[in-house]
Amino acid sequence: MAHGRPDWTDWVxxxxxxxxxxxxxQAAAVTVPMSxxxxxxxxxxxxxxxxxxxxxVDIAAQTLAQLNMNIAASAVTIxxxxxxxxVTLNVQTAAGQHVDIxxxxxxxxxINIDIAEQSVGNLNINIAASAVTIxxxxxxxxxxxxxxxxxxxxxxxxxxxxxxxDKNFYFSGINxxxxxxxxxxxxxxxxxxxxxxxxxxxxxxxxxxxxxxFLYCMGSVIxxxxxxxxxxxxxxxxxxxxxxxxxxxxxxxxxxxxNYNYSNITCHLTCSGWGYEI
Amino acid sequence: MEGLDRLxxxxxxxxxxxxxxDGSVIxxxxxxxxxxxxxxxxxxxxxxxxxxxxxxxxxxxx
Numbered sequence: 001m002a003h004g005r006p007d008w009t010d011w012v013x014x015x016x017x018x019x020x021x022x023x024x025x026q027a028a029a030v031t032v033p034m035s036x037x038x039x040x041x042x043x044x045x046x047x048x049x050x051x052x053x054x055x056x057v058d059i060a061a062q063t064l065a066q067l068n069m070n071i072a073a074s075a076v077t078i079x080x081x082x083x084x085x086x087v088t089l090n091v092q093t094a095a096g097q098h099v100d101i102x103x104x105x106x107x108x109x110x111i112n113i114d115i116a117e118q119s120v121g122n123l124n125i126n127i128a129a130s131a132v133t134i135x136x137x138x139x140x141x142x143x144x145x146x147x148x149x150x151x152x153x154x155x156x157x158x159x160x161x162x163x164x165x166d167k168n169f170y171f172s173g174i175n176x177x178x179x180x181x182x183x184x185x186x187x188x189x190x191x192x193x194x195x196x197x198x199x200x201x202x203x204x205x206x207x208x209x210x211x212x213x214f215l216y217c218m219g220s221v222i223x224x225x226x227x228x229x230x231x232x233x234x235x236x237x238x239x240x241x242x243x244x245x246x247x248x249x250x251x252x253x254x255x256x257x258x259n260y261n262y263s264n265i266t267c268h269l270t271c272s273g274w275g276y277e278i
Numbered sequence: 279m280e281g282l283d284r285l286x287x288x289x290x291x292x293x294x295x296x297x298x299x300d301g302s303v304i305x306x307x308x309x310x311x312x313x314x315x316x317x318x319x320x321x322x323x324x325x326x327x328x329x330x331x332x333x334x335x336x337x338x339x340x
Contacts, residue, residue: 164291164310164311166291167288167290167291167293168291168292168293169292169293169295170293170294170295171295171296171297172294172295172296172297173296173297174297175299182297183295184293184294184295185295185323185324186285186293187324189286189288192288254324277288
């Protein structure tokens with residue numbers, strides 16, 4: 001041994017009615033090395049107290065294979081701050097217990113939840129965010145059983161209308177002769193994408209005497225920035241197109257919904273379009 | 279320029295463009311979210327000579 005004494009066993013017993021053992025180390029730098037070399041080691045830290053203010057464990061290491069913590073208390077708050085490129089955090093509770101995870105953050109990249117259990121009593125997920133993408137990947141059979149009095153499922157256009165991000169365009173003009181018409185135009189602002197779900201067109205005779213005249217109009221939707229017609233159709237008196245998938249316009253692109261008179265009398269024209277922008 | 283700025287920002291729900299004989303367009307914008315209406319007239323919308331001419335904010339049907 002370094003201190004020149006043979007192998008020894010020391011037994012320290014402190015007995016008393018009121019014992020205070022203060023260990024105070026004040027130094028610019030302190031190193032307390034503990035090297036235990038043995039076939040088997042049991043290092044137990046047993047804290048039995050009515051209350052413990054704080055236990056702070058700071059681990060700054062290049063690698064940490066495992067950190068096992070078993071906590072048996074009626075109420076525990078555990079704050080864990082992990083800054084690492086790769087972390088595996090296993091949480092095990094006794095059967096029938098609850099695990100509540102409250103995350104309050106400005107932004108969260110990913111939360112991956114892997115549940116491998118024979119049975120799960122309740123899985124409550126409350127998401128309060130302006131935009132959330134939920135990806136569910138199931139290998140095998142996915143059984144979704146919804147037992148509730150009412151469930152609201154919104155398609156995207158309905159949902160955007162509910163959120164107040166829907167867009168409606170309308171054009172009107174008067175006294176158009178043959179091969180003349182007008183349009184409503186809109187340029188999608190930066191950072192947004194416009195989804196056009198449908199358009200409608202109408203043509204009306206300008207003079208009352210022409211009410212029963214052959215009224216023919218040509219309606220179209222054009223991406224005026226790219227110059228590509230996305231929808232083009234002729235109508236008698238009017239009609240509408242509902243797209244089975246929305247027409248998409250990126251930021252900076254101008255959409256024009258046009259209607260032209262192809263009757264040989266003077267007519268009034270209208271056209272409209274509806275969709276949403278997010 | 280409030281109406282034209284609002285059009286460019288896209289912060290509205292409904293837009294009505296009413297073609298005028300002189301080539302200008304009377305535009306009415308409605309924001310349901312803010313419960314506001316803008317009505318103004320523009321010459322050469324989205325063109326190089328774009329100009330907001332008259333402003334009549336608030337009442338689309340005077």
